[in-house]
Amino acid sequence: MLSVLESAPAGQETDTALLEALERGDFSRSTLRSGLLARGETQEQIFALARKLRDEHFPTCEVEARSVIEISNVCMQGCHYCSMAKGSGIKRYVMKHEAVVEMADFLYERGRRVLLMQSGENQAKAWVDAVARTVSEIKQRHPDFEIILCLGNMSEEQYAQLKKAGGDRYILKFESSVKRLYEMWKPTDTVEERLNCLKLLVDVGFKVGSGNMVGMPGQTVDDIVDDLLLMGEYDLTMNSCTVFIPGEACGYRDEPIGDVDFAFNAMALMRIMNPDRLMPTTSCLEKCRPSGQYIGLMAGANTITIHDGTPENFKKMFPIYSTNRFTPDNSHLLNAVAKANMTVSTHPLQ
Ligand code: SAH
Numbered sequence: 001m002l003s004v005l006e007s008a009p010a011g012q013e014t015d016t017a018l019l020e021a022l023e024r025g026d027f028s029r030s031t032l033r034s035g036l037l038a039r040g041e042t043q044e045q046i047f048a049l050a051r052k053l054r055d056e057h058f059p060t061c062e063v064e065a066r067s068v069i070e071i072s073n074v075c076m077q078g079c080h081y082c083s084m085a086k087g088s089g090i091k092r093y094v095m096k097h098e099a100v101v102e103m104a105d106f107l108y109e110r111g112r113r114v115l116l117m118q119s120g121e122n123q124a125k126a127w128v129d130a131v132a133r134t135v136s137e138i139k140q141r142h143p144d145f146e147i148i149l150c151l152g153n154m155s156e157e158q159y160a161q162l163k164k165a166g167g168d169r170y171i172l173k174f175e176s177s178v179k180r181l182y183e184m185w186k187p188t189d190t191v192e193e194r195l196n197c198l199k200l201l202v203d204v205g206f207k208v209g210s211g212n213m214v215g216m217p218g219q220t221v222d223d224i225v226d227d228l229l230l231m232g233e234y235d236l237t238m239n240s241c242t243v244f245i246p247g248e249a250c251g252y253r254d255e256p257i258g259d260v261d262f263a264f265n266a267m268a269l270m271r272i273m274n275p276d277r278l279m280p281t282t283s284c285l286e287k288c289r290p291s292g293q294y295i296g297l298m299a300g301a302n303t304i305t306i307h308d309g310t311p312e313n314f315k316k317m318f319p320i321y322s323t324n325r326f327t328p329d330n331s332h333l334l335n336a337v338a339k340a341n342m343t344v345s346t347h348p349l350q
Pocket of ligand 1: 082119120150151152171172175212213242243244246247
């Protein structure tokens with residue numbers, strides 16, 4: 001099924017009415033719609049406004065660098081866009097407690113102070129107990145290591161357990177706010193369940209990040225407008241947007257790649273609507289367009305994930321969007337940050 005996103009009008013001149021609306025905080029549906037469709041000069045101006053607001057709220061012009069450890073690819077969900085979906089036939093792994101702690105020590109010694117632990121979704125008690133134990137040990141060894149978890153849907157008790165163990169932040173993307181799309185892309189879950197989890201995470205005290213995917217099968221510009229509006233309804237500390245990449249082993253492998261300009265524009269609008277939140281420039285942007293992560297910074301992003309925490313033998317087994325996932329190294333990211341006139345912070349920005 002084709003993505004039904006409209007293509008943007010060509011050769012636009014600067015749309016001053018649109019920019020003025022965004023500047024004065026008019027986030028009506030029609031303003032957001034035009035913002036998503038903007039290209040050329042208007043798009044540049046929207047990015048400039050996003051950067052201005054980011055720099056007002058984060059005046060040190062730093063990009064928060066976080067290391068990721070992909071601790072397991074075991075997953076109970078069957079998302080069509082994900083190559084780790086249940087039944088996808090890939091080899092499964094779970095990193096051992098000692099290996100994760102040792103990796104965290106190594107990253108800490110390298111100067112990192114923000115650690116993202118990511119996995120497939122698994123609510124088995126043994127798994128959640130194991131993650132809680134690992135988080136608790138890492139926190140004991142390095143109390144100032146900011147720990148971000150991205151482990152999917154769980155119960156309130158399980159979220160509370162992970163918070164108590166020392167987790168600081170949790171990323172749970174709502175993916176799409178539109179019921180029809182969510183349940184088409186993620187047939188093993190419901191949007192109500194996902195949004196309830198988001199609420200539980202805020203309630204148990206995590207700093208919570210959430211966001212959407214853009215350029216997905218069946219998605220329209222109006223659907224993305226709905227996503228942008230939903231973000232303001234939750235007390236979040238981070239917003240994010242990824243662009244759809246059809247991974248070789250996922251159900252949507254024959255679908256076309258998403259249009260990255262919609263992702264850049266959605267990011268800029270997220271920044272303009274909620275200027276004090278963190279926002280990542282993700283590696284899938286780079287996969288879609290050379291210098292994509294630099295453009296993400298120019299559209300208002302201020303965090304970056306460094307893939308230096310997952311052991312090489314497991315990296316290929318964590319194919320979120322591709323087995324040839326672009327996993328940026330340090331020097332590439334440093335260049336993108338310097339080019340955007342920002343500096344890398346290994347300390348948490350929140
Ligand atoms: N199992 C966890 C982690 C998922 S991976 C969870 O469900 O929360 C992190 C994010 O990558 C997802 O939330 C999704 O927004 C994004 N993602 C996954 N597959 C993708 C794809 N094919 N293209 C673009 N983004 C994708």
